[in-house]
Amino acid sequence: xxxxxxxxxxxxxxxxxxxxxxxxxxLGHNAMYWYKQSAKKPLELMFVYSLEERVENNSVPSRFSPxxxxxxxxxxxxxxxxxxxxxxxxxxxxxxxxxxxYGYTFGSGTRLTVV
Amino acid sequence: DAKTTQPNSMESNEEEPVHLPCNHSTxxxxxxxxxxxxxxxxxxxxxxxxxxxxxxxxxxxxxxxEDRKSSTLILHRATLRDAAVYYCILKNSxxxRQLTFGSGTQLTVLx
Numbered sequence: 001x002x003x004x005x006x007x008x009x010x011x012x013x014x015x016x017x018x019x020x021x022x023x024x025x026x027l028g029h030n031a032m033y034w035y036k037q038s039a040k041k042p043l044e045l046m047f048v049y050s051l052e053e054r055v056e057n058n059s060v061p062s063r064f065s066p067x068x069x070x071x072x073x074x075x076x077x078x079x080x081x082x083x084x085x086x087x088x089x090x091x092x093x094x095x096x097x098x099x100x101x102y103g104y105t106f107g108s109g110t111r112l113t114v115v
Numbered sequence: 116d117a118k119t120t121q122p123n124s125m126e127s128n129e130e131e132p133v134h135l136p137c138n139h140s141t142x143x144x145x146x147x148x149x150x151x152x153x154x155x156x157x158x159x160x161x162x163x164x165x166x167x168x169x170x171x172x173x174x175x176x177x178x179x180x181e182d183r184k185s186s187t188l189i190l191h192r193a194t195l196r197d198a199a200v201y202y203c204i205l206k207n208s209x210x211x212r213q214l215t216f217g218s219g220t221q222l223t224v225l226x
Binding site: 002004033035042043045048056091092103104105106107108109111 | 149151156157158159160161164213214215216217218219
């Protein structure tokens with residue numbers, strides 16, 4: 001366990017389904033992130049939250065909807081996904097979202113398959 | 116953004132030291148050098164980071180060139196569990212830009 005817990009670990013969903021990915025950290029970190037890792041591609045940053053406010057959204061389609069109800073929890077709501085959205089979705093947290101000094105702690109990810 | 120260049124893959128023998136290189140010729144004075152690794156089916160794991168001086172921790176050592184245009188991650192005795200993709204990343208202390216991952220180096224450890 002890294003201190004960042006993601007559930008579920010695996011998810012298979014149809015293109016018309018609605019599902020949510022959950023991320024939880026109790027490290028006292030103030031920033032949380034969603035990354036997407038497609039097969040044989042580098043990690044792509046999707047969303048950044050600092051103190052529960054979204055500070056960055058990297059042109060992610062609206063079928064992905066993040067939610068950060070408090071500094072310990074982060075959700076990614078999914079609806080009407082496409083097969084090309086199948087990927088490993090990773091959550092991370094850090095002490096602060098700015099600055100080079102702090103490292104990130106990643107969860108183990110949710111392996112999503114869209115059928 | 117300053118970019119990094121790493122070899123696509125490297126091999127090492129078990130229990131031998133491994134030196135993973137990274138070039139970052141356009142690094143700025145406020146860029147920290149971060150190293151992460153990603154084991155199969157897991158999220159990336161922080162390994163080490165530094166600014167100017169060499170750094171040591173329980174996982175590895177980071178050797179930074181005097182001109183900061185390159186760095187080397189050193190695993191002192193590779194084990195089979197060190198087989199992973201290793202990422203060298205620059206993160207600027209003066210901006211809110213986030214960790215940007217490249218393709219990294221796939222390290223294979225041979226028994």
